[in-house]
Amino acid sequence: MRLVILGDSHTKALSDALAAAPPRTDIEIACKPVCSGTAFRQPIHDVAPDGVRFLDPVYRKRLAILSGSQHFVASPDMCYGLMMGFHTAGIYRHPSWATYAPSELAPKLGLRAVSSQVIRAIGLDRQRNVLAFFDALRAVGVNFFAISAPPPRRSHPCLRQGISPATLLTVDRLARQACRDRLQEAGIPILSPPEETVDPDGFLLPSYEQKEKGDYHHANAAYGAIMLRKAVALC
């Protein structure tokens, strides 16, 4: 059995964990990010005669290095963990959240209300290319599960720029939930952030933050190690 974990930049927490201390398992694991989350603003896949593949030749090459194939293989011996579809930072950090707020918070904050349906629509729209990619994989019988991005971080600078923590968390929750609902409807398993990594409010615990300068939303290898163990269990 092979487990190939790939996805956006959040995957690096898992690949760092794998490099530092591979889990004890018979499963052969390969793990690396193949692109940044911004890549998903464009369609990322097509369906070639051999199967689903990335459109970008660089990502295709990276997939080949990780898995031995330039396309996603539909085989019971191959499982993919795809860390994409739950990256919400581009939504929650948007400066408009200093003027707008989710409906449940808007009266208290004195901001313009945005309904949960609108926030869900924004979340789904942001991930439409990932969701289409997942649909394509599912259609050709590829064995895969989705891996959620880590929770938002309390250290994110947008919280010092007029966006309230409650707004950030609510926007993140609604946008993620929209994608989660969509994947669950399609029967796609989802690996969620582990409870032990989240503080009571919903932020990533500081001990799991990637502490590099200028990094405000990634998790570290300690977080990656927990996710990696859970991924192996899900495979």
Place this chain on the structure above:
Amino acid sequence: MSHPYKNQPSRAFWKSAVADRSPFDLNDLYERKFDILPEDRIATGGSCFAQHIGKRMQKSGFAYLDAEPAPPLLPQAMHGEFGYGIYSARYGNLYTAAQLDQLFDRAFDTFAPADDIWETRGRWYDAFRPNIEKDGFASREEVVAARDTHYAAVRTLFTEASIYVFTLGLTEAWVSKHDDAVYPTCPGTIAGTFDDARYAFRNFTAAEVVRDLTAFVGKVRAVNPAIRILLTVSPVALAATATRQHVLPATIYSKSVLRAAAGELSERHDFIDYFPSFEIISSHPMRAMFFEPGMREVNPAGVDFVMSHFFAAHRPPPDAEGEGRTLPAEADEADEIVCEEAVLEAWAP
């Protein structure tokens, strides 16, 4: 021998103004009563046809006022789905003059209808704009929060607009028997539950439409003395009538009442103008060519034709741009660099 017709212009005579001309060559159908200056902030509302007017005004170069813009993150293609960008505030269709008058009262907190939120199949709807979220809101609290935001926007709109373009659409409406609250749709159609004991059908007369428009005009001029009103009547026929009449005469009755009321208001006030979009589309010299095959909806050529007459009288400023809806650049750059770096680092040899 002299008589009053002697000095009338050619446009006053059917033969020279209509019979001897192609419908596409009818001139001077509208003579503006006041100018629209580049700095004038134009707001729109009304019945379905007003959506066309609103869209064309937004693109025209005039200073279009959008008092309740969509959240910048919502893709423009989804604005309409959530009731944004259709009119100058997110009020949905205002079919009747009474609705417009009561919108003002609700926004300025002088009228609080008792039956204002409807629950249908576990979702919640604002009874006065049940279409703005097609699947309703998640909770009553969400409806209230959205409504508070909306009413604040409506207050801004009526306080700051230079010109309010209102398209009258219907005389038929459903009202609350309790407090005369006027609903845009019959309870039980989009949302709510129809109850004969609670709701009544009303077909407004010309006098009632004049009364409601006059009431609105008085109130809006009290908060915004310089505002001017541009009335139009929608040429879109009734989808259905609740009267005992055939829908065709019911439509003609409705449009005739609205046309008469708009004309009366326009004659009465120098700050109220009437633009004949109804006549340009619906009158028989046009041979129904501007209707879709069902003879109800106006086709795009008809909208173009109407607006060409409007913009011939009110020339848009050549270089100005309306309050556009271009999405602001996303503030992603810093984090994107981080993401790219993380990926590159992972693949570093």
